[in-house]
Amino acid sequence: MWSLEKTMTKYIIRRLIGLIPTLFIVVTISFFLIRIAPGGPFDAERRPPEQVMKNIQAKFHLDDPLHVQYLRYMGDIVRGDLGPSFRYQDHDVNYYIANSLPNSLLLGFIALGMALLLGVNAGIVSALNQNSWIDYVAMAIAIIGITVPLFVIGPVLMYFFALRWDILPTSGWITGRYGWVTIIMPAVTLAMQPFATIARLSRASMLEMLRSDFIRTAQSKGLRDSVIIRRHVLKGSLLPVVSYVGPAFASIVTGSVVVEQIFRVPGLGRFFVQSALNRDYTLIMGTVIVYSVILVLMNFIVDIIYSFLDPRITYK
């Protein structure tokens, strides 16, 4: 056991070190890609005259050659400084990310938690009652979750729950005047798609598992159904769900942009969109870096969890 832990630790460290070049490449490519986009951070309907423009460029070192800017930027981010935002001038990028990322993460956790809890249960119930009305209802909901886009689900929920029935406030955040109820609609909206996928995944793998030989053996040995399902079927049928959850979490956090806008969630997604439209170079880079770290870390965590769930997988 001790040696297993040791190989595991080694593996984890090696993987973590492996993340560095990935991030380096992402940062470098993004840095130059953004600069290719036409326009700049200080464009406005009425562009300031040349002399004022020059002052602004000088203030943000945009008048330096691009490779100098790149080196300076890389130097800063190694020290953990994402620089000043070009458009939100009263604070640094670090400040905005520190303020908004936790909100996006919290929303993501709750949405994914709901999706997992309901999705796995729906999948199990459907599989155990295959081709019954329960199965059809659950899978019909799942199809809706997969096919209807967020920007439709969100406003529809808002229309019924806030405007028609007046049960929930239209929008806001947990720290605002309406408190925790504000998280319900954005979380449900965001949970729809992963819920649907998880329900379908767990149903399919559950069915496959139920038909496998070792389950039949267990049944013929006279074990009770509930024991078979808990001890044998569940663990195996959760594997595909686990491999889905990592990327799903990353995509929930990075893809919550629309939901954040509709429900006024003060998350990172809103800055991501706004900064891209504003050509706010440093803020774009900051959000890209955070998102890449989340994506890469999630894949990594899934690999680790996998090794615990599936005895066939070992890491060296």
Place this chain on the structure above:
Amino acid sequence: MRKLLVFLLMVSLAVTAFAGGQQEEGQTAEAAQEEPAEFIIVNGAEPETLDPHLISGVPEHRIYMSIFEGLTTYDPETAEPVPGLAKSWDVSEDGTVYTFHLRETTWSDGVPITAQTVVDSWLRMLAPETAAPYAWFPNMFIKGAADYNSGDAGADAVGIEAVDDYTFRLELVGPLPYVLGALPHYSFAVVPMHIIEEHGKEWTNPGNFVGNGPFTLEEWQPQQKISVVPNDTYWDADVVSLDRVVYLPIDDNNTGYNMYLNGEADWMTTVPLDMMDSAKLRDDYHNAPYLGTYYYTIQNQKEPFDDPKVRKALAMTFDRETLVEKITKGGQVPATSMVPDMAGYPGIEGNGKNIEKAQELLAEAGYPDGEGFPQFEILYNTSEAHKKVAEYMQEQWAENLNIECELVNQEWSTYLSNRRQGDFQVARAGWIGDYQDPNTFLDMFLSGAAMNGGDYENDRYDELIRKAATMPAGEERFEVLQEAESIFIEKDQGVIPIYHYTTNNMIDLSEWGGWYVNTMDYHPPKDIYKK
């Protein structure tokens, strides 16, 4: 299996219980909302900055109006300038020197505001290292400002001076009669230099912040809210009636509109296009002319648009009334002139719909019945509303002139960049006046001006605009500007005016007083009160 069902049942019970508990909390929150005189504004995008010298947007301006006050400020009914930090002023005979007499008042931390504070503030605005995006605005007025701002001269070249503690003298580049209307603008803000020196760029954080407006900053949570509360040291504090003003940043107008309908906000500053029909039926919908013009700018120097006959033909072949009624729907005013309706300004007729004349003009330009006219592009920034307008134009031009065009949409920054570089043939544009004078719509089309992406050039026009800038206020000056506009639009058709903007506000005036419609769409919270 049974255990599983029991488990699911328990989960659903727990969820219901949780929701029930939350609902009660929601009700108490609603009760809290009933507390008197909190005014909640749906304020558009997240404010980029609260530093008045770095502001350049409308949402920031709304906040600026409550936490700062310039030498003059806006009358809530007319948006005309009224005394602010300056209690009175004298104007020299030639109209180029203004002497302001300041109130003996202080910042919200008790530090006095003197004439020297005004000088230091304005110099900060103009200093090249501040890199203020709106510096061009004071540059237009203050003598020597442009030279200092561009680094060609020192700070002493700027025509401002503290005569004594409470007397401030301003020297203008000419007798610009509209300067008083420009002074409430944030680019003429007076800022607390002592706080800026102490805290650097973090001076606008709540806690550090010090201002001189009717309100002062209470809280700023990014993407969530900014709230302001009355400033006790404000000279006119007795008038201030609201206990708190909350500015909510919002990316999605439909959400903002729903919030308003649901009673979660008191003032919605715009109406989403697809809600317009239902909004119009409500008593709390307020539509009013806005000091702005929606127009198509044309590349004046490139074929086939270098011929004024072609530009005129384009301007005369569509029905502006149909456009505003059926397509834009917001009560916009059909426009054949660049300058919207303005008190005292006679205005021009412009070239309205006249299809026969347009066809003649096109034939004279060498394209009878559109023959040989090259296909061209209409450029607009991506938006459903702009697209609908462009489609209408495309259809009308094809039907009446037999010429073909394609629609090209680009996201905002790309579009701006192309428009600035003149990389377009016909492009959608809009302009909102900075002050109530025709000049704010005309001087941007001087040869080589930054906004003149269509490269309109006419020496006589330039001469008239420059002449008007040296004239005192009055009929004669307006006649000169009118002649200039006539050359620009009626003779040359440098751009194609389409409509004058209107404002669409939602606010229940049976509940709130002191809020008036006006052409600048300025509504200072100082004067708003709960009925």
